[in-house]
Amino acid sequence: MINLREALKVYFIMGTANCMKDPIEVLKEAIAGGITFFQFREKGKEALIGEEKYALAKKLQSQCKEHRIPFIVNDDIELAIRLNADGVHIGQEDEPAETVRRQIGDSKILGVSVHTPEEAEGALSAGADYFGIGPVFPTKTKADAKPSRGTALIEELRSQGIAVPIVGIGGITSENAATVVEAGADGVSVITAISLADSPLLAAKALRKSVGERGNHE
C-alpha cells in the first residue's frame, strides 16, 4: 500500500469540462510538473459517457500507471471497478460510503468529501482512507459547491485529534496552498489551477514547491 499521506501532496482532479487543451496533453504536463495523485472527474452537461468515457479514462489511467501515480475515479464506481482503478472518491450525495467500501474492497482507496465534523465521523466509521475538505476558497469550478469556509474545518478536525489524511479543495493555487497545509491538510487538491494554466507543467511545479515548503519552516 502506498503512503497515502505523502501521495496526497499535489492532487490533480480533472475531466473534459475542465480543459481547453486535450486532457491527455494536460495530464502529461501535470505529471511532468510533479503532481502526486490524480482523479478522473467527468461531470457537467457535455460530460463523456459510456465507451467514450471509458476510453479516455483508460488512456489517463495508463499515463498515471507509467509514472506510478494513483488513479482515482470520481463517483462512477462501476467505471472504477471496470478499470481496476486505485480507488474512488465520493461525495455525501452519492451512495453511502459503507456500500462503496463493500463494492470496491478493502485494498482500494476510498476518498470522501466532508463538510462537517458529523460527516467526518460518519466517513471515518465507514472506512474512508482520506477526506476531501472544501471549498476552502471560493471556486467557480463546481456549480453546486457549498460556501467556502477557509481552513476552519481542517483545523477543527485536527484539534479533535483526527489524524486521517486530508486534502483541502476549492480555489487553491500556488499562492494560497501553503496556508492549507499549515492548517493541517496533508496536501491540496486542484482543478483549474492546473487544468486551465497556460503551462500545466509550471503550475504543477509551483504547487509542488508551495506545498513542499512546509517542511522547510524549521
Ligand SMILES: Cc1ncsc1CCOP(=O)(O)O
Ligand atoms: C470538486 C470540488 N469540490 C469542492 S470545490 C471543487 C472544485 C475545485 O475546483 P478548483 O480547484 O478549480 O477551484
Ligand SMILES: C=C1C=NC(C)=NC1=N
Ligand atoms: C468534491 C471533491 C472533494 N475532494 C476531492 C479530493 N475530490 C472531489 N471530487
